[in-house]
Amino acid sequence: xxxxRFLAAGALLAxxxxxxxxxxxxxxxxxxxxxxxxVTVNGKPLSQKLFDQYATALARKPVNExxxxxxxxxxxxxxxxxxxxxxxxxxGLTKDPEVITRLELSRLELLxxxxxxxxxxDNTPTEAELRTEFDAQIASAPLVEYQARHILVSxxxxxxxxxxxxxxxxxxxxxxxxxxxxxxSAQKGGELGWFGPRDMDPQFxxxxxxxxxxxxxxxxxxxxxxxxxxxxQNTRDRTPPAFEDVKERLTQIVVAKKFKTRSDEMLKTxxxxxxxxxxxxxxxxxxxxxxxxxxxxx
Numbered sequence: 616x617x618x619x620r621f622l623a624a625g626a627l628l629a630x631x632x633x634x635x636x637x638x639x640x641x642x643x644x645x646x647x648x649x650x651x652x653x654v655t656v657n658g659k660p661l662s663q664k665l666f667d668q669y670a671t672a673l674a675r676k677p678v679n680e681x682x683x684x685x686x687x688x689x690x691x692x693x694x695x696x697x698x699x700x701x702x703x704x705x706x707g708l709t710k711d712p713e714v715i716t717r718l719e720l721s722r723l724e725l726l727x728x729x730x731x732x733x734x735x736x737d738n739t740p741t742e743a744e745l746r747t748e749f750d751a752q753i754a755s756a757p758l759v760e761y762q763a764r765h766i767l768v769s770x771x772x773x774x775x776x777x778x779x780x781x782x783x784x785x786x787x788x789x790x791x792x793x794x795x796x797x798x799x800s801a802q803k804g805g806e807l808g809w810f811g812p813r814d815m816d817p818q819f820x821x822x823x824x825x826x827x828x829x830x831x832x833x834x835x836x837x838x839x840x841x842x843x844x845x846x847x848q849n850t851r852d853r854t855p856p857a858f859e860d861v862k863e864r865l866t867q868i869v870v871a872k873k874f875k876t877r878s879d880e881m882l883k884t885x886x887x888x889x890x891x892x893x894x895x896x897x898x899x900x901x902x903x904x905x906x907x908x909x910x911x912x913x
Contacts, residue, residue, distance in 0.1 A: 616778045627783075642784060643776045646710075649663040650663065650664060653666050654690065654693075654694060655663075655711075656694055656697045656698060656701070657698075657701060659697060659701065661693060661694070661697060664890070665693075666678075666689070666690060666693060668690065669693050670686065670689045670693075670862050671735045673689055673692070674689065678690075684857070691750075698729070698895075704843070710879075713761055714806075721787060721817025721899070732873060733868075734870065734873075734874050734877070735870045735874075738870055738873060739866075740866055740869040740870060741774070744869050745858075745862060745865045745866065745869060746858070748865050748869050749812045749858050749861070749865055752865075753855050756811075756812075756853075756855070757811070757812045757849055757853070758852055758853040758854075758855065759812065759852060759853055760810065760811050760849075760850065760851050760852075761807050761810060761811075761812075761823050761824075761847060761849075761850055761852045762808065762847075762848040762849040762850070762851075763807050763810075763823050763845055763846060763847050763848055764787065764788070764791060764800065764804060764805035764806045764807055764845075764846050765791070765795070765797070765800065765807060765819075765844060765845045765846070766787070766790055766794055766795045766805055766843065767795050767796045767797040767800075767840060767841050767843055768794060768795070768796060768841060768842050768843075768844075769796060769841055769842070770841075770842060771835050771837070771898055773794075773836030773842065774836075774842040774843070774844055775835060777790060777794060777844045778831070778832070778833065778834070778835070778844055781831055781844070787804070787805060787831065788805060789804075789844050790805075791804050791805030792804055796841060797840070803830050805846070809851070811853055812824070816838040816839060816840070817838055817840050818837060818838050818846065819836060819843060821846055822836040823845055826845070826846070826847035827847065828849060828850070829847070830847055831844060831845060831847075832844055832846075860873045867891035
């Protein structure tokens with residue numbers, strides 16, 4: 616039920632990747648030395664770095680923590696993948712429109728992530744910027760917490776019947792144990808414990824905020840999980856977190872906002888045809904001739 620988060624999500628790290636064309640390459644560029652092959656498959660070398668990244672992604676832990684048996688199995692898996700890829704190329708799948716599109720999307724995603732990581736590494740926020748963001752987050756976060764319980768059912772009609780039973784004197788906890796589809800809380804009589812305004816679905820939180828102590832909702836509350844009957848048990852002031860405890864998250868938010876601003880600037884100056892909705896056309900370069908006026912209609 617709970618959506619675990621404390622600080623606002625901040626700006627998303629989204630940036631269109633830019634790639635250099637072959638003509639951008641310096642004429643005297645020196646090719647990087649080839650890495651030694653860990654294994655060669657039909658003449659195609661697979662490097663140690665490739666294996667390390669593949670193994671880490673597959674096992675979800677560093678390569679040096681893998682057993683020799685695990686490494687051997689992953690190495691065999693990598694060779695199998697390479698063989699299948701080679702066969703796919705022989706079968707002409709690299710010319711398939713769908714495959715081409717998916718490869719391009721993978722390229723864009725990879726370059727976007729790499730650009731975001733580089734930007735974060737090169738643009739460490741100052742202490743003052745972090746403090747400013749911290750103050751803004753605290754000011755925008757309601758410093759209150761709720762203690763509530765609920766009964767989750769599958770339809771509005773069932774929820775209305777539950778409300779009718781409560782109005783006639785039925786015990787909330789007893790109904791929750793018997794009827795609620797949220798098993799974790801049902802075992803505790805519908806208890807959800809303490810939560811902040813941003814920890815729950817907005818519709819759920821809005822309904823709780825309108826209740827008085829020990830009051831339950833007179834109409835069903837719909838969220839992505841189903842239909843709820845909610846009872847407010849108590850409220851208390853919420854203690855804000857210490858700056859040091861959320862410093863890492865603040866860093867991510869500040870850098871994300873800066874990165875978003877950078878991408879906004881790129882959108883403003885990029886030549887995009889046809890222009891995106893709501894995106895102003897870039898200003899003409901200094902000294903550029905004005906566009907010719909359209910010829911009058913006959």
